Amino acid sequence: MAKKNLLIIGAGGVANVVAHKCAQHNDRLGDIHIASRNIQRCESIIDSINRKQNLKQPGLLKAHAIDALDTNALITLINELGVSMVLNLGSAFVNQSVLHACIETGVAYLDTAIHEDPAKVCETPPWYANYEWKSKQACEAKGVTAILGAGFDPGVVNAYARLAADTLFDSLESIDILDVNAGSHGKYFATNFDPEINFREFTGQVWTWQNREWVSNQMFEVKLTRDFPVVGEQSLYLTGHDEIHSISQNLDVPNVRFWMGFGEHYINVFTVLKNLGLLSEQPVPTAEGQTVVPLKVVKAVLPDPSSLAPEYTGKTCIGDLIKGTKDGEPKEVFIYNICDHAENYAEVESQAISYTAGVPAAAAALLIADGTWDVGRMVNVEELPAEPFLKTLAELGLSTRIQDAEGDRALFA
Amino acid sequence: MAKKNLLIIGAGGVANVVAHKCAQHNDRLGDIHIASRNIQRCESIIDSINRKQNLKQPGLLKAHAIDALDTNALITLINELGVSMVLNLGSAFVNQSVLHACIETGVAYLDTAIHEDPAKVCETPPWYANYEWKSKQACEAKGVTAILGAGFDPGVVNAYARLAADTLFDSLESIDILDVNAGSHGKYFATNFDPEINFREFTGQVWTWQNREWVSNQMFEVKLTRDFPVVGEQSLYLTGHDEIHSISQNLDVPNVRFWMGFGEHYINVFTVLKNLGLLSEQPVPTAEGQTVVPLKVVKAVLPDPSSLAPEYTGKTCIGDLIKGTKDGEPKEVFIYNICDHAENYAEVESQAISYTAGVPAAAAALLIADGTWDVGRMVNVEELPAEPFLKTLAELGLSTRIQDAEGDRALFA
Numbered sequence: 071m072a073k074k075n076l077l078i079i080g081a082g083g084v085a086n087v088v089a090h091k092c093a094q095h096n097d098r099l100g101d102i103h104i105a106s107r108n109i110q111r112c113e114s115i116i117d118s119i120n121r122k123q124n125l126k127q128p129g130l131l132k133a134h135a136i137d138a139l140d141t142n143a144l145i146t147l148i149n150e151l152g153v154s155m156v157l158n159l160g161s162a163f164v165n166q167s168v169l170h171a172c173i174e175t176g177v178a179y180l181d182t183a184i185h186e187d188p189a190k191v192c193e194t195p196p197w198y199a200n201y202e203w204k205s206k207q208a209c210e211a212k213g214v215t216a217i218l219g220a221g222f223d224p225g226v227v228n229a230y231a232r233l234a235a236d237t238l239f240d241s242l243e244s245i246d247i248l249d250v251n252a253g254s255h256g257k258y259f260a261t262n263f264d265p266e267i268n269f270r271e272f273t274g275q276v277w278t279w280q281n282r283e284w285v286s287n288q289m290f291e292v293k294l295t296r297d298f299p300v301v302g303e304q305s306l307y308l309t310g311h312d313e314i315h316s317i318s319q320n321l322d323v324p325n326v327r328f329w330m331g332f333g334e335h336y337i338n339v340f341t342v343l344k345n346l347g348l349l350s351e352q353p354v355p356t357a358e359g360q361t362v363v364p365l366k367v368v369k370a371v372l373p374d375p376s377s378l379a380p381e382y383t384g385k386t387c388i389g390d391l392i393k394g395t396k397d398g399e400p401k402e403v404f405i406y407n408i409c410d411h412a413e414n415y416a417e418v419e420s421q422a423i424s425y426t427a428g429v430p431a432a433a434a435a436l437l438i439a440d441g442t443w444d445v446g447r448m449v450n451v452e453e454l455p456a457e458p459f460l461k462t463l464a465e466l467g468l469s470t471r472i473q474d475a476e477g478d479r480a481l482f483a
Numbered sequence: 484m485a486k487k488n489l490l491i492i493g494a495g496g497v498a499n500v501v502a503h504k505c506a507q508h509n510d511r512l513g514d515i516h517i518a519s520r521n522i523q524r525c526e527s528i529i530d531s532i533n534r535k536q537n538l539k540q541p542g543l544l545k546a547h548a549i550d551a552l553d554t555n556a557l558i559t560l561i562n563e564l565g566v567s568m569v570l571n572l573g574s575a576f577v578n579q580s581v582l583h584a585c586i587e588t589g590v591a592y593l594d595t596a597i598h599e600d601p602a603k604v605c606e607t608p609p610w611y612a613n614y615e616w617k618s619k620q621a622c623e624a625k626g627v628t629a630i631l632g633a634g635f636d637p638g639v640v641n642a643y644a645r646l647a648a649d650t651l652f653d654s655l656e657s658i659d660i661l662d663v664n665a666g667s668h669g670k671y672f673a674t675n676f677d678p679e680i681n682f683r684e685f686t687g688q689v690w691t692w693q694n695r696e697w698v699s700n701q702m703f704e705v706k707l708t709r710d711f712p713v714v715g716e717q718s719l720y721l722t723g724h725d726e727i728h729s730i731s732q733n734l735d736v737p738n739v740r741f742w743m744g745f746g747e748h749y750i751n752v753f754t755v756l757k758n759l760g761l762l763s764e765q766p767v768p769t770a771e772g773q774t775v776v777p778l779k780v781v782k783a784v785l786p787d788p789s790s791l792a793p794e795y796t797g798k799t800c801i802g803d804l805i806k807g808t809k810d811g812e813p814k815e816v817f818i819y820n821i822c823d824h825a826e827n828y829a830e831v832e833s834q835a836i837s838y839t840a841g842v843p844a845a846a847a848a849l850l851i852a853d854g855t856w857d858v859g860r861m862v863n864v865e866e867l868p869a870e871p872f873l874k875t876l877a878e879l880g881l882s883t884r885i886q887d888a889e890g891d892r893a894l895f896a
Contacts, residue, residue, distance in 0.1 A: 258758045258759070259755075259758065259759060338751065338755065339755050339759070342672075342751065342752050342755040342756070343755070343759075345671045345672065346671070346672060346752070346756075346781070346784055346785065347784040348761070348780075348781070348784055350784075354780070354783045354784055355783065356779045356780060356782070356783045357779065357782060357783070358779060360773075360775065360779070362773070362775050362780050362783065364780055364783075364784055366769045366770065366771060366773070367761070367767070367769060367775050367777055367780045368759070368761070369769070369770060370767045370768065370769045370770070370775065370777075371759055371760035371761055371763070371767055371777055372759065
């Protein structure tokens with residue numbers, strides 16, 4: 071039941087990594103198509119793959135123009151190309167249209183981030199229930215595999231949680247997902263993803279799962295400082311994030327929180343922009359009568375995130391700090407990965423933030439292709455067996471490490 | 484040779500103060516017309532004058548709509564209304580069109596700030612020579628009185644310099660104009676004037692007159708901390724400003740500098756906006772294809788400066804720190820004024836920053852009206868006798884004080 075030939079939607083940094091990694095395994099994945107509103111960005115990815123000689127064996131690698139909000143256009147393209155899998159790495163605004171096209175055509179679907187409505191910031195938990203999960207029955211009925219949030223976070227961190235629940239603990243007390251980028255892009259200020267998506271994560275309320283209830287905080291209200299392997303002491307802040315919304319519903323754990331690392335400079339710039347109203351997605355009129363969305367102007371003046379990769383140095387550390395009990399004793403583990411911006415750029419011409427999000431999507435594609443994860447229904451990553459995923463990740467360049475009472479060591483290496 | 488009946492151009496905070504102050508003396512000034520692009524703002528000023536019962540005797544107080552960039556429309560309006568004086572308190576972009584209309588119609592002209600070209604930031608010194616001074620001969624030929632920069636700074640501080648040169652020193656070594664607003668508007672961030680004009684002052688190079696040469700610095704490069712009367716210790720930064728450009732040419736003084744007080748919070752917000760490119764007057768394209776001038780969007784999200792006045796508390800301190808020699812001995816004086824935001828608002832419904840800029844323009848209008856300053860040519864304030872101006876200011880509510888070796892006392896009170 072091997073599924074071959076795939077279509078990548080999107081042409082940003084994560085799509086670039088996914089395309090490189092799929093190309094490195096095109097013997098198992100077949101044809102690779104890349105489609106985006108801007109076909110030139112797709113062609114740039116293909117140029118990059120050729121430059122890095124990352125296509126494993128001769129095979130199709132082709133760019134297409136698509137408006138990913140247009141479900142009918144997507145259906146036509148999927149049918150024309152004869153793909154069996156769509157990897158959605160487009161903006162968070164296109165999940166619903168791409169998912170519906172996959173259900174209609176019966177091909178497998180995968181994404182790395184939750185759907186967002188451009189007009190809304192920070193929706194009610196559990197967020198997946200507002201959009202993706204409404205299609206669970208449709209997927210089941212048509213036997214469509216739809217894997218939601220198959221990047222690093224969400225994605226790998228969900229698998230870490232599942233691994234802990236399955237093999238390391240008898241019962242879980244808390245999962246704290248810790249995401250630190252200790253790298254430097256050398257600019258005065260820049261966001262690592264599309265600024266519009268990046269800031270939207272932090273402008274609203276912060277929802278976390280505490281004592282089996284949804285708790286709301288303000289961004290930058292709750293701070294955590296911790297000494298990490300390799301990257302040292304870092305300050306993190308309680309943040310809302312996709313995986314809290316699914317893990318809290320799928321695993322039996324009273325506390326699921328997400329913490330993101332921020333430097334003081336980032337917080338200062340963010341605070342100034344937010345307090346002035348420049349991160350608002352609501353249009354304002356200028357004195358000259360033009361109607362403008364401030365956030366889109368901030369995006370226009372910031373460096374293009376894709377331009378940062380060549381100069382990026384330093385490392386990322388992302389993982390799950392998990393507490394619970396094993397054999398009646400309290401236990402604590404930190405399962406994590408370390409990535410190096412410059413090494414990643416040398417391999418696929420993207421930095422570690424895109425690399426950590428993209429490699430898992432390619433690994434998931436391999437597991438759909440060989441049937442391991444081709445489950446014929448809609449799932450979040452914590453609902454799938456973790457071990458084959460983590461082994462494939464290690465093979466593809468993302469190693470898993472664990473820190474516990476017995477020390478610090480590699481898993482599945 | 485009394486000149487009666489005047490037209491105020493503009494309807495911002497300074498125009499409001501000028502209108503109130505002229506109304507308080509309409510027995511000496513005659514009809515008062517107010518014209519702006521937005522006639523409703525002119526009518527609001529008239530409402531405010533009536534509310535505060537500031538019209539001294541029954542008289543004409545009338546609003547008009549005008550595009551002050553349209554010289555022909557201005558000529559028509561001036562002729563229709565039969566005014567003998569135009570007080571230009573419009574944006575710094577309209578000086579040239581209003582001045583040309585006054586020269587054409589032969590009526591007196593007055594403004595409070597130097598002309599600016601919207602497309603240029605920080606022009607070459609001496610800035611007046613690029614625009615206003617090109618009309619010196621035309622004014623002389625037609626006997627038109629044109630008083631440039633008759634606000635507080637430029638304006639009153641130029642008169643302080645002239646007073647010092649005439650009566651307090653034998654020779655001048657340096658004039659440092661110090662402008663401190665120690666008030667608080669209670670907002671996260673706001674500018675006290677039109678943000679577009681306000682930020683334009685600080686984004687470019689800073690030109691000052693040192694050792695009889697033009698010297699260029701960056702904004703916030705040179706800092707001065709000083710203990711002021713009433714408002715205490717304040718930090719100021721070397722800034723470019725209109726009056727340096729005229730005083731350096733009109734008075735025999737080797738050093739003329741301008742220093743503006745800024746708090747750390749203002750500098751932080753300004754620095755973030757500037758470094759991100761959000762203070763740029765150059766259009767940028769958004770991802771959606773809209774062309775937007777970032778500075779105009781910043782202006783759109785900031786509080787309207789005119790909305791700050793009701794809540795403004797605290798005081799301003801603006802003056803000239805002057806060094807030189809008298810009778811062969813070194814001498815130093817600080818000539819200054821203190822204003823109180825809330826007191827000014829209670830009187831004319833504007834805060835002290837508008838009040839200090841507007842009252843001098845009204846005082847100058849009275850001196851044109853009674854002939855004292857009706858000189859029939861184009862002048863900057865330091866070219867006119869200082870004493871009648873400072874006495875009229877004291878009468879109108881802006882008292883002058885002096886701090887020197889003999890202590891601190893009022894002048895002309």
